[in-house]
Amino acid sequence: MIRHWTSTTVLHLLLRAELIMTTVGNEKMVYSNQKPLTDGAVDDPDPLAVLGYKQELKRNRSLFTLLFQSLAIAALPFGEGGPLLSAVYGGGQLSIFLGWIIILFLASSVAVSLAEIASRYPTSAGPYYWSYQLAPAPNRTVLSFINGWVWLIGNWTITLSVNFGLASLITATAAIYHPDFAAEPWQLLLIFYAILLLSLVVCTFGNRFLPMVDTICAAWTAISIFIILIALSVKAAAGRHSASYTLGHYDKSLSGWGGFTFFIGLLPAAYTFSAIGMISAMAEEVHDPTIKVPQAIALSVPVLWFFGLFFVIPICATLPPLADITEAPGGQALPYIFHTVMGTPGGGLGLMFLVLAITAFCSISITTAASRTTWAFARDDAIPLARIWSKVSPGLGVPVWALVLVTVVQMLLGLINLGSTSAFTAFVSVGVQALQVSYGIPIALSLFNKRVQVSQARWKLPSVVGTVANVIALCWIAFEVVLFSMPTVLPVDKTTMNYASVVLMGFMALAAVWYVVYARKAYKGPPASDGL
DSSP: OHHHHHHHHHHHHHHHHHHHHHEETTEEOOOTTTSOTTTTOTTOSOHHHHHTOOOOSOOOBOHHHHHHHHHHHHOHHHHHHTTHHHHHHTTSHHHHHHHHHHHHHHHHHHHHHHHHHHHHSOSTTTHHHHHHHHSOGGGHHHHHHHHHHHHHHHHHHHHHHHHHHHHHHHHHHHHHHOTTOOOOHHHHHHHHHHHHHHHHHHHHHOGGGHHHHHHHHHHHHHHHHHHHHHHHHHHOTTOOOOHHHHHHOOOOTTTSOGGGHHHHTTHHHHHHTTTGGGGGGGGGGBSSHHHHHHHHHHHHHHHHHHHHHHHHHHHHHHOOOHHHHTTOGGGOHHHHHHHHHHSSHHHHHHHHHHHHHHHHHHHHHHHHHHHHHHHHHHHTTOSTTHHHHTOOOTTTOSOHHHHHHHHHHHHHHHTHHHHOHHHHHHHHHHHHHHHHHHHHHHHHHHHHTTTTTGGGSSSOOOHHHHHHHHHHHHHHHHHHHHHTTSOSSSSOOTTTOOOHHHHHHHHHHHHHHHIIIIIHHHOOOSOOOOOO
């Protein structure tokens, strides 16, 4: 019964969402009848040639598998559940539920703003390529280099946050049966390394199966959410709250932020939607990318949001006392909540198994996207040893060395956790900050140019709607960067301090050194193009 209801609901939702995208108000969006078929459409033998590149990757993805990969990257139960402790400090139920509603509109503005630009310039290079094409000629090379490094850092660190988050969830799940267990940093590091190596092997040798893996992940996620919904609602061992308490309880005494507490509670929802632009890195592996890439980006937000309601509401309705959750082993709220609400270790473990599997799928999908970003940036000679990282294996059809680089970078950064857990935690925030900045630069450039370039895209919003969406997106991105610089709890000490801004500036300093030493002479930017 659950399986049938889920599949029909998903299909109905996708059809409805595509209809909504086709018409906004009374104005129709521009599709393939606006541009000649040769401009990146499915029958074009080499749409990348127009953008200045050679086709090297196999186009083996469809709209739905691209959308499913985007959903896998968001990994809803992990994206919202992993950092759920921030929402507990951020006031509890009101922040979780109302925050989820608010983020829908904010994330949608970012998504459609990116989708328009992706339709005009559908390449794996993504935001840094967009920045080059949209920026004024005298500054485009430097600006694209800066945004390229911000984009690359965002991809690496958000992937790191997923893989290390999975390792942390595994150890926290073990604490369900062994409450006194606390993993040593070296144990956590070894689990983290095992996850990285497993993802590397799957992404390297299983590329032709990855669209199927993303499809399985989407189905698994939908089914898991409804299993969690039923299990928590039926069991509710910690008690069921009234409707007003479920949707409106707000306790600002835990964070020390006073009136700002609510915004701290937005962190989990913001994290969930932070990587919606990463799917643009798959543009060279999908047919008719000028339509399907923007559709996948734009559709991912409402689909995620819809299913998210069925995840956050039962949690809000059965949440144990907030003060107790703050003492959860390993700082992971979700295993503690599942264990407490289900009333037995077995019940908690069963629900956590569903979430861990979703996060493992996410690890594969997000590693794939990050490797394509790395490969594309190396293709334009923007990173050290670019000739190595820009190679595509003829036999495997994937940029193997780019995958290796993504894995090695994460391994090296993981060593920081041995010395300072607070410094390492900053990388989670850095991932979100860097991604948002990399989104904001091309959106701002497009708006500065009065949306001239995106007005010629095959997928676009009406002018007024697009302008409003761009402005909202830029305001949210600016606030989000500040928000993810904030410590969750006050007063601050050396363990609760948020070092994200320091880490981001450190990365950018290294990129600046590389630019001065080598890239200012070698890096000429991506090929100039009028887009598709």
